[in-house]
Amino acid sequence: MKPRFYVSTPIYYVNGAPHIGHAYTSIAADVLARFKRLDGYDVFYLTGTDEHGQKVARAAAEAGLGPQEFADRVSADFRDMADKMGVSYDDYIRTTEPRHHRSCAELWRRIAANGHIYPGHYEGWYSVRDEAFHDEAELTTAADGTKLAPSGAPVAWVREPSFFFRLSAFQDKLLELYETQPDFILPAGRRNEVVSFVRGGLRDLSVSRTSFTWGIPVPDAPGHVMYVWLDALNNYVTACGFPDPEAPRWKFWPADVHVVGKDIIRFHAVYWPAFLMAAGLPLPRRVSSHGWWTVEGEKMSKSLGNVIEPRALVTRYGRDPVRYFLLRQKPFGDDGTISHPALLSRINVELANELGNLAQRSLSLIARNLGGRRPGRGAGTAEDAELLDAAAALPEALRERLDRQVFNEALEEAWKIVRAANAYIDRQAPWALRKTDPARMEAVLRVLVDVLRVLATGLTAFMPDAMGRMLDQLGVPAEARDFAGLATILADGEVLPPPVGVFPRLVEDEA
């Protein structure tokens, strides 16, 4: 039986349009999903949209639509974005689906049955204009004595009935989780923040609202809808078929990795495991969080007008180069800068010059000097062995890096092979061997074919289309394009297709 792997993105809130941050999360998770498929796993990759809450209801009203109609529209846009980025999701969940309503109702019942939900009142200083509660400490008092929010909006003390989740009861269990499973939260810096947050003491959580209706009804409590995060987080088990233990996908739970942005770590690393503990369900194995992209050093914002629409990037630079750039440019957990010069440099230097040109020069020599037939293996020199051994070690190197979600290091491992292969071809100079030692020339070109094949196979997770084209040119059969397939030695003498550049150089013609 194949080992299983379950990776998720957050479900995206349909309040706004997809931007580069959403694409980044989805692409990172996609690389993990594709890599595990290459590595022989039975993979479940889940993404989707979060569609409830007051903000969606209001955005819909502003657009002159009903909330469902509005959510349908935005959800479809997110899905289109995922498709255009090459995101290979296995399921696209929406919180407005009946399966999710059923799942949430059951989760609620279980948590309640275990005694972790109790009725009470949610109260605090509320600003209607901000649609938010404010802490006493952040309020200011106006001249006439009214209390004001930091935004300057007036606040009023409101009190509404609400159910509470006994989060406080899970403090020790959560700390034990972080202790016994140190990689539960990555990167480590984020883990420490969560630990110190939980150590500081947990208050119970208000998990229902009566002030709006666009949400999942609380079972047996007319007028209450579930707190949006309880609704949203539960999507991860809904998609596995919860609460049906016989559902075909139930075998995937618990998830291996929840990929999230750094802003929602707490919800995933504190609330979510607490909800699951309360319901008596197994916990996910990891929450892996990433940092933000800034544009030319500035934060992306609508007011600055520098929001990057991922589909526009793809149109301009190509899908695979964009995927490559996003995972190569910065450490996953860190913030980083996206800019035209940086994209241009990565794409031209690393993809076109180093990798693309390596394939092109190797394949051209084969086309020209061997009639386009795949060369046969030679006796093999120490230098051949050194390069081939380094390439053979690549899958394991990638595995180790991707298991920790250090994508940039994974790519660096691959590029060490790319650079070594360029050095090798220069040193061996097959173009000179053509006259002096044709047999050796053939052996050298074969080494390059084999090395390119490992590279293209391993990089398929990052750049599925481009690496597919490279594997086409190497004549690798479809059934041998995963890591297990690397054991299949390519036959000598097969006629290869004429070489075509995989990564065209970008010409600097626009700012």
Next chain:
RNA sequence: GGCGGCGUAGCUCAGCGGUAGAGCAGGGGAAUCAUAAUCCCUUGGUCGGUGGUUCAAAUCCGCCCGCCGCUACCA
């Protein structure tokens, strides 16, 4: 305010007790198979400041300066 992190070559960063490293950028050279791509060599740093521990400190400790993150229920 509290807790935590960071500050190393022009840039991005690795090193985290034993006489400073990588990639890019800069300089020189080689080659010419290839998308004028590639390869080789190379300039460059008082490792934020300051005290201390040690035979020995980017590397451990104290203090100072600067930057950043977290400090609950707005996805």
